[in-house]
Amino acid sequence: xxxxxxxxxxxxxxxxxxxxxxxxxxxxLIGTTIISFIVGFLLQSLPLTMAIFxxxxxxxxxxxxxxxxxxxxxxxxxxxVKSVEKKD
Amino acid sequence: MHTIWSRINNISALxxxxxMGLFAAxxxxxxxxxFFQAPxxxxxxxxxxxxxxxxxxxxxxxxxxLVQFELDANLxxxxxxxxxxxFVYLDAEYTNSKGVKNSxxxxxxxxxxxxSAKFHVEARQKYAFRDVTGFRDSAxxxxxxxxxxxxxxxxxxxxxxxxxxxxxxxxxxxxxx
Numbered sequence: 001x002x003x004x005x006x007x008x009x010x011x012x013x014x015x016x017x018x019x020x021x022x023x024x025x026x027x028x029l030i031g032t033t034i035i036s037f038i039v040g041f042l043l044q045s046l047p048l049t050m051a052i053f054x055x056x057x058x059x060x061x062x063x064x065x066x067x068x069x070x071x072x073x074x075x076x077x078x079x080x081v082k083s084v085e086k087k088d
Numbered sequence: 089m090h091t092i093w094s095r096i097n098n099i100s101a102l103x104x105x106x107x108m109g110l111f112a113a114x115x116x117x118x119x120x121x122x123f124f125q126a127p128x129x130x131x132x133x134x135x136x137x138x139x140x141x142x143x144x145x146x147x148x149x150x151x152x153x154l155v156q157f158e159l160d161a162n163l164x165x166x167x168x169x170x171x172x173x174x175f176v177y178l179d180a181e182y183t184n185s186k187g188v189k190n191s192x193x194x195x196x197x198x199x200x201x202x203x204s205a206k207f208h209v210e211a212r213q214k215y216a217f218r219d220v221t222g223f224r225d226s227a228x229x230x231x232x233x234x235x236x237x238x239x240x241x242x243x244x245x246x247x248x249x250x251x252x253x254x255x256x257x258x259x260x261x262x263x264x265x
Contacts, residue, residue: 009092010090010091010092010093011091011092011095012090012091013089013090018089018090021089021095022089022098025098025099025102026102029099029102029103029106030106032106033106033107033109033110036110037110037113037114037117040114040169041117041169044168044169045169046114046169046170046239049110049114049169053107053110057103060099061099064095064099065092065095065096065099066092067092
């Protein structure tokens, strides 16, 4: 039971998933900063800038933070357990 | 990025850097907007009535100047996307008979929107305008100034208009007003 809860709390994703998440977060955040500034500047509205920035960040958080199965498509292949010889 | 917590940590670090960059861009862009803008139309400041009288009650030993003025200003070009409010104030600068330079704010107003940035005010001073050494032989210049307060960025001070000539104070009125 506690094992299951621990897995649930950790929300692990595999290494390929981690690389993907890292790239998505960087591109998305920098892109949304630039877009929200340009749109707000052209329409001269500061609330619009903050709305675009906040909404876009919230959407990204929903897409990236939970351990979706799509990020677990490449589980790590561990080597088989070798039996250890006890030396007296 | 292996657990939820490390993803949250990582994302919030980049998020705070991006927000800092965004705010810096907003502040710099609005400063640039003001810099490249055409200068404001000068506002008109005129004094309609000026009297010097002793104060009331406890202030009876001190001379008070009673000013009524008329202001006509159009500060709408100052409102860009980053302007939160304008603090507009009328101040009187004079050198009193002892040679001390004074600058007294006699009226102010907070302007929060573009529509209220164009105004015509006929009023008397809001705050006590007094000088312990008296207003003999002095003349004051009245200047309408503004302080632009942005949502994010540096405060900007400026002058909207002025009575360009100094207006002498009349002699003390002997009868109590």
